[in-house]
Amino acid sequence: MMDSSRRKSAEAAMITGAQVFPSNNKRKKALLLSLCARLLPDEMMLEVLLRLPVKSILRFRAVCRAWAALFSSEDFCSHHMAISKVVRPAPKLLMLVSPTTGLNSTAMYSCSPSGSRDDLLFTVDTARRNSMGIVTPSTDHGLTLLYDDxxxxxYVCNAATRAITRLPPHGSPTYRSATGLGFDARTREYKVVRLITGGCGDKERNKCEVYTPGAACWRPAAGGGVPFRLSRYAISAAIHAATHKVPPVFANGLLHWFIGPSLIATRTRAPILTFSLTDETFGCVRSPPPFWTSEVDLRYGSEKEHLVVMDDRLCMVRDLRNTIPRDGTLEIWKLVDYSPGEWSLYH
Structure with a gap:
């Protein structure tokens, strides 16, 4: 009796195994996916996928089209990064641009300070050797802005999904331009912003162009561009960024351009030009005290200060080691409040 029941169970198991694992690979994959979908609800399946490491996600994109579309979506990437920060802090990735053996291709690599080798992300076959450069390093949402001069x-690339998007053509700047990448928290999408300044004879001295995902072309900023009261700040910020190859810094939903003091005849207490990714309007931020207190500072200030992001806060680094008279210190100021321009000495 017992042997008979065991034999029936074994036969049932064999039948089930034959149904689930047929010889046809396509049918096998479809049955496996349908079986998993019946066993786990969609919400639970999503929670499992959100906790996968990046390498597993890259491999699982080949499972089916639905998973490939899911893993490439902006919502999945942002949720995956948020969970990764809470569950297990992922190592920071550094982006490297390297020419290939071909004359018209450039390779993009990612590396981790704790890793032993570099991982090839993708190859751009339309970029000449040594013409591709990194404009904005990876933001909080893992995107990197590249430029082929x-x-x-x-180009906007995502190191997690290895996806790369070429932006539509843009008009060449008359004089100088400075481009930055940021994330709009309201629309949940990234934006690429170009601050352009023309020559003295141009009818419109300052321009601002914005690109959003899926658009066919660049468009003017919705907030109306650079206001007249900030026009000379915008000129100084664009020239300083283009000359020193310093892109704007993204923090707190704003892009921040440093204003070169040597390009402004009079002293100013607002050395930072801001652009809101949500409202697409410009503003300015006061500097940490003391700032540009001597004629030496006016001549060499643009080489001593620069903006960085530390602990998700905008910070200004002031290098006073080679000033006259010599100070020998390196200061890092953290912005506490935008409206009054309140800073605190961080280090």
Missing amino acids: AVPAY
Whole structure:
């Protein structure tokens, strides 16, 4: 009796195994996916996928089209990064641009300070050797802005999904331009912003162009561009960024351009030009005290100060080691409040 029941169970198991694992690979994959979908609800399946490491996600994109679309979506990437920060802090990735053996291709690598080797992300076959450069390093949402000055053309890449998007052509700047990448928390999408300044004879001295995902072309800023009261700040910020190859810094939903003091005839207490990714309007922020207190500071200030993001806060680094008279200190100021321009000495 017992042997008979065991034999029936074994036969049932064999039948189930034959149904679930047929010889046809396509049918096998479809049955496995349908079986998993019946066993786990969609919400639970999503929670499991959100906790996968990046390498597993890259492999699982080949499972089916639905998973490939899910893993490439902006919502999944942002939720995956948020969970990764809470569950297990992932190592910081550094982006490297390297020419390939071909004359018209450039390779993009990612590396971790704790890793032993570099991982090839993708190859851009339309970029000449040594013409591609990193404009904005990875933001909080894992995106990197690249620029090919030979075309010229901008690219936005995602190191987690290895996806790369070439932006539509843009008009060449008359004089100088400074481009930055940021994330709009309201629309849950990234934006690429170009601050352009023309020559003295141009009818419109300052311009601002914005690109959003899926758009066919660049468009003017919705907030109306650079206001007249900030026009000379915008000129100084664009020239300083283009000359010193310093892109704007993204923090707290704003892009921040440093204003070169040597490019402004009079002293100012607002050395930072801001652009809101949500409202697409410009503003300015006061500097930490003391700032530009001597004529030496006016001449060399643009080489001593720069903006960084530390602990998700905008910070200004002031290098006073080679000033006259010599100070020998390196200061890092953290912005506490935007409206009054309140800073605190961080280090």
